Amino acid sequence: MISKSTIDTVFDVARVEEVIGDFVSLKKSGSNFKGLSPFVSEKTPSFMVSPVKQIWKDFSSGKGGNVVAFLMEHEHFSYPEAIRYLARKYNVEIEETERTDEEKEQLNEMESMFVVSEYAKSYFHDTLLNVEEGKAIGLTYFKERGFTGDTIKRFDLGYSPDSWDTFTNEALAKGYKLEFLEKTGLTIVKDDKKFDRFKGRVMFPIQSMSGRVLGFGGRILTNDKKAAKYLNSPESEIYHKSKVLYGIFHAKQEIAKKDNCFLVEGYTDVIQMHQAGITNVVASSGTALTTDQIRLVNRLTKNITMLFDGDAAGLRASIRGVDLILETGMNVRICALPDGEDPDSFARKNSLDFLERYFEENSKDFISFKASLLMQDAKNDPIKKADLIRDMVVSISKIPDTIKQEVYVQECSRIMDISEDVLFNTLAQIGKKEVSEANKKFNQERQQLEVVRYESPEDKVQQIDLLDNLEREIIKILLIYGNAEEQFLEVLLETNDNEEVVEVEHKVINKVYKQVFLSLQEDEVELTNPLFRTIYEDLIAFYNQNKEWNLEKYLMRLDADLAQEVTGIILAEERDSLHQWDSQNIIVKTKEEGISQYVTETILTLRLYLVNTIIEQYKEDLKSTDELKARESLELIVDYLKLTNSFSQKLGQVTSRFKKMD
Structure with missing residues (x-):
């Protein structure tokens, strides 16, 4: 059993960006870090880490949480195991007891x-x-x-x-x-x-x-x-051997630091290379390279250098993994060792300086390598040469980046002495064939789904659930601005000098969470989404029990599903930084510039939505044969329409008032 004080110490010293940085290559993006998802295959970063909030969110898989949640998701640690891992990493003394x-x-x-x-x-x-x-x-x-x-x-x-x-x-x-x-x-x-x-x-x-x-x-x-x-x-x-690379634990930091990963075949190859000083090296352990193994490397670097034995037959068999690497958008270079050498023997015989120089001077891009390796077989045979060229173009077609494709086509044209036009035409033919096959597969799947998809009229059109979005906004407000003090305008009914009841605006200073709570209480509104309702009630209780807002402390009290939802809501606000709008001269206005307006607009919009829903329900009563019931419903509709006009007018006033403040 780990004591609470030890757990608190671990959370105090652990840095989410440092821990995740051991597993994912992170790059600075404003005040946050971004990287490729470690949970799904992707080419555009959608994984965000917030050092300020000490949380992370993977927008591709929906996972998110604090540093412990990452270790539990990524490494399948139990909670105590994650704490122990962090304690070891940050040299926190922890009491280990023998399991009974x-x-x-x-x-x-x-x-x-x-x-x-x-x-x-x-x-x-x-x-x-x-x-x-x-x-x-x-x-x-x-x-x-x-x-x-x-x-x-x-x-x-x-x-x-x-x-x-x-x-x-x-x-x-x-x-x-x-x-x-x-x-x-x-x-x-x-x-x-x-x-x-x-x-x-x-x-x-x-x-x-x-x-x-x-x-x-x-x-x-x-x-x-x-x-x-x-x-x-x-x-x-x-x-699962197809998802594991031998040596990745020892090599991960150096791979990220050197921005390159050497790939070998066996255990002793890795160990001998490490001992020689080349520590950014992993092995596929004798199995054929898989997409999952490539993804492991892709989290740390975009560059792979494959080290092959000097044996020609082995080289031809090994280069089959090149296309898989290219498909992921990674850069691959190939380095053949001298005849009779493998990484183990080669590293044992030579100094670190020699090894680094040899790898630098003898690593080739896959086009040059394939040409030098296979041209010996083709030589003066036109048919074999044509097959080789087609093989090279097929590899080029795997590259998702069109600019890289064009560069490699030019290189292939130069090496193989063939016009670029012919290569581009061949590339286009391969592309058309792949598109055709993909469309064929899609149409087959669509036909299979037709019956299910149109079983009911409601399934024909997917509608955005406005209520769900509004309730999410309420949670977002409480999470991000709940403890902030803001000035709000409250409208009260008062009697004027002429004894007329009129609406009078009053300025009040209130905590955002109190303003939201009182507003929803006033209208007797309860959130309809069970997940949001649970988070809402828990947040209000947390704010009432704690003077200061502490996100880490709050996340610790949530189960995994709630923690994922909370981190997703928080970091969704900052997701714009992934797109680097500033670099495109697009200014994204932050809500901090008008928290009071944001809160007021959201609550008014929710009120407007709920009243409109009630109106729609009463409209159904107008179809009733019961005239009395229909007349009562019509009167209620008129009253509610006045209310919607009032809400709409207030929304316009709030918006225009804050526009003037801008």
Whole structure:
């Protein structure tokens, strides 16, 4: 159990922009930061972080909240795990207590799998360094590969004993459940027997961007031809190999700093490169590159440099991932290593200066690389050369940026000695074909939806829910300006000297939240949207209980759904900064310039809407055969119309009055 004072300290020292900056490449945008969504694939930034308010909002997925909410959404941390992560990051002393059997029971499945994986990492690492078998076999192997003690510790390398169930029995003795040992793939259960999956292998923990252990890779050290050289954890609730890059935890900061990511294939490639001083490097762990893996890098940089072995056959197979990278709008360069070298051996043999110089001088754009690699096969064969050119144009067609496309067409024309017109025509043909196929697919889907879409007349037209928007504005006012003191004009009925009842305006100073509350109370208005109503009631209670407004403190009391809605409402106001209107000489007027007007207009508009709704209801009564009922309804409609005229007039007065103030 973590004490409240510790949690408060963590929130005091943690900076949302720093924490999120470890996972997403953020750029300054006015007083905020912006970046690409870490939750969905996108090319235009819609992810916003507010250092002032210490909140974030992803407008693409709708997610949002404080720094803890981000870690819970992105890394699937539980609340305590997120607090512990922040405490470690900011060197906050935190009391760690041993989980009781009851607490272990309460852990959900995913959390339990993470706990088991973390234990396995520690167990394998300890076995490597402190157990005779581990030292004699595993540690000797790593030392022979040239890994230093610091490198071994940094990557938590380990060793799994060469026996059928030593690890499993140790874990069970420590209180870890067989159910989760099996679900993580660490233990194989067959016919009531238990086996260690990674028996007799050196171990490579596979970590998420935040350092959580997702799975393992294990390399066998014997010459057993029946056993796979490398064995990975099976797919599980926490480990999806197509969404993971080995080394991303250790490389993320340097990738963002260098604005480039080196991509290699294997575990030892990454480790050896890190040890040589090239730390912005990750591996696809021997799997074919996937879109999800590219997205991980895309959060940190737009630039990928693929390092390929000197083997020509391997090069041809590897460049298939280039098109995937281009489709995401990223820039890709390719660097082939000398014959017989891979990143592991090449990094081991050369100094940091040499490596940096080699990568700089030998990295080529994908057009130049494809040409140099494949032209040897084409040579004097016109058909092969034509196929090569078409292959290059297909790659160019994947690039979403038309300016980049044109630059690459010009480069391809120069290298392949072919006219730009022919290349542009080919590019257009490919584009038309893709559009045609997309339209065909769209029409098929639309036909399938026709029956559903037009089941009822109401579904033919989507109408904007004005009431919902007005209620959202009320919440926005309370969140952003609730504690501000403003001057309002109140209209009271008074008797003048002639004993006539007239409307008299009075200036009053009031807190915005009180003004809103009293206005809605006066009209006996209750918000209709259940979510907004819950937030409204909670906000009024919070303002009444606390003298000062503290957004972080307020968000801590909300559940995830309410927190997402609140952060979305707050940052929607600042979303204009994502579009950099100022740079286009477009002045976006802020509501701070007229809070009182904003509040008054919103409440009057809500009143006007509600009265018009009542009028529409009474209009239905005019169709009644009951003449008395119809006459009463008509009289009420006339009275309500007078009220709407009054509201409309007041709205006009409020608007014109503040225009004069401008």
